Amino acid sequence: MANGQLDPTVSMAALFGSRLKWYREQRGWTQAQLASKVYVSQSRVAQVERATGARPTAELARALDEAVGANGLLIDLWPHVYRESFPDWARRFMDLAAKAIAIREYAAQSVPGLLQTEAYARAVLRVGRTVTSPEVLEERVALRMSRQERFLRPDAPAYSVVLDEAVLARRVGGDRTMYEQLVRLRRACDHQPIQVLPFISGAHPMQGGSLTLLTMPDRTEVAYAEGAGHGQLFEEPDDLERFNRVWEQLRAEALPEPMSARTISTAAEGVNHGGPDRRALARKQLQRSGGRQLRRGGGRVSRRRAGA
Numbered sequence: 001m002a003n004g005q006l007d008p009t010v011s012m013a014a015l016f017g018s019r020l021k022w023y024r025e026q027r028g029w030t031q032a033q034l035a036s037k038v039y040v041s042q043s044r045v046a047q048v049e050r051a052t053g054a055r056p057t058a059e060l061a062r063a064l065d066e067a068v069g070a071n072g073l074l075i076d077l078w079p080h081v082y083r084e085s086f087p088d089w090a091r092r093f094m095d096l097a098a099k100a101i102a103i104r105e106y107a108a109q110s111v112p113g114l115l116q117t118e119a120y121a122r123a124v125l126r127v128g129r130t131v132t133s134p135e136v137l138e139e140r141v142a143l144r145m146s147r148q149e150r151f152l153r154p155d156a157p158a159y160s161v162v163l164d165e166a167v168l169a170r171r172v173g174g175d176r177t178m179y180e181q182l183v184r185l186r187r188a189c190d191h192q193p194i195q196v197l198p199f200i201s202g203a204h205p206m207q208g209g210s211l212t213l214l215t216m217p218d219r220t221e222v223a224y225a226e227g228a229g230h231g232q233l234f235e236e237p238d239d240l241e242r243f244n245r246v247w248e249q250l251r252a253e254a255l256p257e258p259m260s261a262r263t264i265s266t267a268a269e270g271v272n273h274g275g276p277d278r279r280a281l282a283r284k285q286l287q288r289s290g291g292r293q294l295r296r297g298g299g300r301v302s303r304r305r306a307g308a
Helices: 012-026 031-038 042-050 058-068 073-083 088-099 118-126 134-152 165-169 175-188 237-253 257-274 276-297
Strands: 102-107 158-164 194-197 210-215 221-227 230-234
Touching: 012 042, 012 058, 012 073, 031 042, 031 058, 042 058, 058 073, 058 134, 088 134, 088 210, 088 221, 088 230, 102 237, 118 134, 118 175, 158 165, 158 237, 165 194, 165 257, 175 257, 194 237, 194 257, 210 237, 221 237, 230 237
Parallel strands: 102 158, 158 194
Antiparallel strands: 102 210, 210 221, 221 230
């Protein structure tokens, strides 16, 4: 910022603020006058124009755009401003995932975002450290739900998932939210390869973390490994070969798809009717009836095409 002027090249938030200021001044309004038209404080308008404080919400961006007559420019800029609130590694992963033709995912702690219900997503995101207000929470939920729309298009990516059994056992958002999420998961089994990695499978290379493998349109691959509060992209051939081996190991040790679907159904029934004791009983029954089958069928399987 030189001579009190904001450099619009510094960030997308700075570009948004400089454009807003230009439109406001073209109308001859003060910050206080604009603030009164969009029902926020004058200091909030000042924050947006100076790219300080909290990022504008989607609702505020729409109101400002309409008030100053920006003809959709501020609305178009807002998603880029919003993404700046994520770490660099998360933004790059989001961009790549949006273009991938195949996605293979191991989820260790929660249902993957592409399979979440809105209520489950809200419960997961509410505890995130970067969610600073109810408005930010709802924007994050809306963005997560919008990513699922890609599966409704003809160019939907191939998608396959391995879920740690902990994902089914951990109650997120209360019984009703968890039950509806498990029902959603069970229905997804009819359309996508979903496997459950049982507790009895023991330790594995992705212990405590999640893994996503993306296949891009040019058939190159990218691996994304994530832990609590951090993530890393891997694009080197040696790393990709290692993570592909990890993925094959996870699939081989997971329950076959039909048994996984039944396990998800059992978990849903336990949430809906039984409670912890019934879930524990179901796991013991699974171990007794399926353990030997798991070990017989748990050898290395031939690698299907990416995302198959």
